[in-house]
Amino acid sequence: MGVGVLLAACGGPTLPERAPPRGDAELVLRVLGAEGEGELPAARVALLGADGRQVRGKPRAGGLGWRTLRQAHVAGAGESYDYVRGEARFRVAPGPARLLVTRGVERVPVERRLRFAPGERRALSVRLPRAWAPDPGRLCADLHFHLGRFEGAHDSDLRALLEAEELDWAALVDWAGRAGPEDRSRFWGGWAWREGELPALPGGGGLPAFAAQSWARAERACDMHLYGHRTPVRGESEHSRAAIVAAARREGGVVSGALGHVYAEGALLGEVAASEVLVLGRFHGLERWYDLLDVGARLGAVAGTDTQGGAAPQLLVDYHAPPGANRTCARVAPGERDREALLAAVAAGRTTVTSGPRLELRVAGAAPGGEARVSSGAARVELALDLPSEAGGRLLLVHDGEEVWSAPVEGRGPRHALELPVRASGWVAARYEGARRVPGGDVPLAHTSPVYLVVPGRPGWDPEAAARVRARLAEPEAIRTSGRSTAAERALALAWNARARALLDARERAAVEETPRARDRGHAPTEEMPRARAPRRRERIAEARP
Template structure:
């Protein structure tokens, strides 16, 4: 028995054929599915020490050195074996504590190959060839049966056996809850256990997890830790059991709420989720529905998108269902599109009733190799089809300087957002995402300062088909989410879209903030006179919060507290906006630390005029100058039409300049 939340969804024939094609690609090429444009980092996504290695590589840029630093000189952790190919061709092996398991189990072991040779080598790990450059590193992930624990490794005539598992007696574990939940079951070495038939996943902390309402499955006899969670709104619970050989241990979980936004009309969604995106498993929409249920997430948008090549994953699902809901009721699922251009930025659009003609651009080796059309045209096309034009994961850095947004060239940041927002072509921006939320806040606040009313949304960009990272990519959907106030309407994709378009949103990766300005909430527009005073109250519920802040126009922090409640009177002389934000460090409920939440703003017009901060307008003008320089130097344009295509982008920039110059002059 796996999951009482499993749904049987009737899928159109083209979708079934696409899924069958994905399985053939996965079986033929492994977890990369033959994706030639797969970033090198993704090839290490299954490495259990990816986090420390990635941090070291970010500091030095030397990946082999980063892997060696993450491994250290002592014994590696359980589940990791280190094979060193010496300069003379010899092989040495280091392993940590062996993972326990009953006969017949399949335990994944990371075999990291380090080369001390001066020439390139090929090392065979259980029959899989691992190419290792001179002085470099390689990785193979091998599934091992504890009844046959030796993994053969050869390099030329040299041979060694890796033994990183041990056989122990079998037991059973039975878990249940009144609702679908996220379960994590680990043995004393940290190895994960779960029911067969469900996708095995690991979050950013490398904790294994799966979703079910009830399940019963084999485990090793001995101590086990069981962690149960259900998204942001419920308390995480940790339990221990110790099943005897041949025995069965039982765990029953009763969920306890941390907060209940839906009781006040707020419904949570994740607008940026990839169902299939290469990876370890080929998933069906029913898998996403189960994960959504297990996270207590009201709405999920499964976006089709390419990964740098010509293949647009899950396009058939979008083609077949655009304009309809995949499932409805107390949870809603929809298919969407992530339009990807690595130079100008990525855009998605909740509520698409049709599929645009162009699905991506700027990808060499495809039918769309040029950075054209401008994203402005793309936003307009998405809107024409009913979509809510939204820039994804806007900033990779803390954005302490505007130039950070425009170098290096292709980092998939929201470069054209500053222009498209000024032209009224953008509805929302991911303030909570897989990138740097601090930088997203800086950019978003600058745009708000110029009288642009962009809604704050959240999109995690998780890859459901990936078992492991990189980073937060294999987190559960909804680890960050946008809450939309539906104003008493029933939960539907259309109602959610309308609420976001009206700015009635809160974004969070853990805590729950509220804001009231003269009794009005996020998205409200108040008309006041010079000298009026506004009664403001903000609150926050949830762990890990160190500061509750009231933000205002021009970078102002109008009030701040280390507590959970803030009340203040704010005088106004000119147009402004007000929003509450919560900041912190770590919390067990937050899988995308640091802890962060931000309400949508309440807009305050004074004398009928919107906010206009000249300094922010000048900042945006600097951004437009950097954008024009970037596309001129780095843009890929059809040589036969370069002037026309570059000119179209420059025209977008120039029209946006007129908007910001007007604000700057005020």
């Protein structure tokens, strides 16, 4: 991926607009919230004229200039939206038109078919109700947002953009490692935060954004995200990753994988907290994530859009999808709204990733990131899914990497209670896959972080997953002969590699040794455990009684 920058500015070149013919109609649009909310601070609007082309809005004084264009490789390719604040005026050719008004991913989108007469002036108020009540214990963030911030005067524009997408936070990531020169480049080619700039943007002054880093090997896409540290990191080789992660962690940082990539050694040792499994409108790297969970790693889920900017000064978000189209929703204490609460939740795995749906999971009373102690051979599982608009699809339960239950989704708010047979320690997560796009958004997807099952005396182990994880560990000789890493980086990479291999060996031995002892505790281990995970039949996962 390249790197772009979004800038808020006045004057200069503008986006091309067609010259309206005489006799055009005018639409005066006002966007309102739910009953009692009044006028919304900002919203996203698309108006297509009779020829199918976008009609650009002309907001009243103080309006926004942001615009989003979906590119060819995402759902809704070519769709364009204007961000407007309060009242906006559109000049449109006579004839039919289509209006779509959205805000974030948790409002019910409004779509209207209109017809205009020559010279008509029409005032229209559109109300965007919430799909569900606000949750004071939930923070939602776009944790993969390539956005430059070069002048503090632009913060009010950025704040309005994030407000229009109803994001609590956005991580503004640079390209640590890929950037060549020390000085930042405003456009493609790689730029990096300078010393002192990482802690200089902690969400002060009401701006819900903070500086972060996205590390990538030379000429490669994002590999890791680093949040909450103070000193910019550098590193040229994949064998620099241990040193990069260690440097960020020393300063209290939180590390996640990016674009489905996960640094396996760091995940096994508990130094990498999460995997970015939802980005660019689709799931990434689920098998890699599931494999690491199957061998005992504690690894949550995060999401972001990889949204990038185009040329100034049009404030054009011209890459992938609107900010927050894929987001991380973190469970925090009611009333906690700061960055530290968000990052603590990411580190603990108290997260769900979503492109709109609200997905809740409880296993024996435990929520994602928590532990469910199971001693009876079964655990009660509760699933709740809420959708802003109907999208069909299916809701799934994933147990130790296998889809053990699924149900078609009808309506906007299904609820299920299940009895899950549990024979060994492991993990459970919920996943939703929509069947069709929602207006103005993506095909809805959601995935919870795992709930970790703890069965006394029965450690879980999947030898096939272990073999795949071992294959993803770096070969020691490749680390020793790496030419783009420093001696100190190679030494730490070798140490982490050896510890990760030893940890896998120890977990395998423990699983083998614990099986006979489990029989003494009254459990009945199957012949397949622990050397091979016993297959689970879907028909055994039944709806629980109320």
